[in-house]
Amino acid sequence: MAIEITDREFSIEDLVAGAKRPDAGAVVAFLGTVRDDGISGVEVEAYREVAEEELARIRDEAMATFDLKSVDVVHRVGSLGVGEAIVLIVATAPHRQAAFRGCEFVLEEIKRRAPIWKKEIRSDGGERWV
Amino acid sequence: MRVVVRAFARFREMAGEEATLELPEGSTLADLLEEVVSSHPGLKKALSGPDGPIGGRAMVLLNRRGADPSDVLEEGDEVAILPPFSGG
Numbered sequence: 082m083a084i085e086i087t088d089r090e091f092s093i094e095d096l097v098a099g100a101k102r103p104d105a106g107a108v109v110a111f112l113g114t115v116r117d118d119g120i121s122g123v124e125v126e127a128y129r130e131v132a133e134e135e136l137a138r139i140r141d142e143a144m145a146t147f148d149l150k151s152v153d154v155v156h157r158v159g160s161l162g163v164g165e166a167i168v169l170i171v172a173t174a175p176h177r178q179a180a181f182r183g184c185e186f187v188l189e190e191i192k193r194r195a196p197i198w199k200k201e202i203r204s205d206g207g208e209r210w211v
Numbered sequence: 212m213r214v215v216v217r218a219f220a221r222f223r224e225m226a227g228e229e230a231t232l233e234l235p236e237g238s239t240l241a242d243l244l245e246e247v248v249s250s251h252p253g254l255k256k257a258l259s260g261p262d263g264p265i266g267g268r269a270m271v272l273l274n275r276r277g278a279d280p281s282d283v284l285e286e287g288d289e290v291a292i293l294p295p296f297s298g299g
Binding site: 113125126127128130131132134156167168188191192193194195196197198199200210211 | 293299
């Protein structure tokens, strides 16, 4: 299981393929991407040491709460253009309900608890922390 | 004693990424925050709230853990000031 904050592009296919396992009949992947709200992209910043600890804690809580077999999280930092991936969560479980719920739990807790920030870069060059 | 202060996102743009402050022995986290906001008035509003120096929607961590304004600082401590999160 991987928990990673990275300034590099990642392969969704590789992460999903790596998460598949014989005892999990369900693999749910959530991909968060940069939405075009009249912006050209975002800058993503993290308090990396604390964010990685918090992501691992969220993963452990999800594993303890739902009937999951694995949880992987990759979160990008740095400059990202519209359409690029910001976060990928892959949850596997024997059955779909646990995989869906576990994946959603991880996403909502990341948004609430992980020290990560986004700054929107507008097409006219203006900037705004969100 | 010397304490490292790190700031992130909009607070980093106001106060700089990292600074080392020299404080008298026995200083508390509240003392340090007073020092920080006096040099960076823009941070005062963000870090002030009804509950004292740590309030509102900002978060302050001491050595990467939650902290109380009355916590006494030690040489080499790391204090981080964090605006509301927006990851994911």
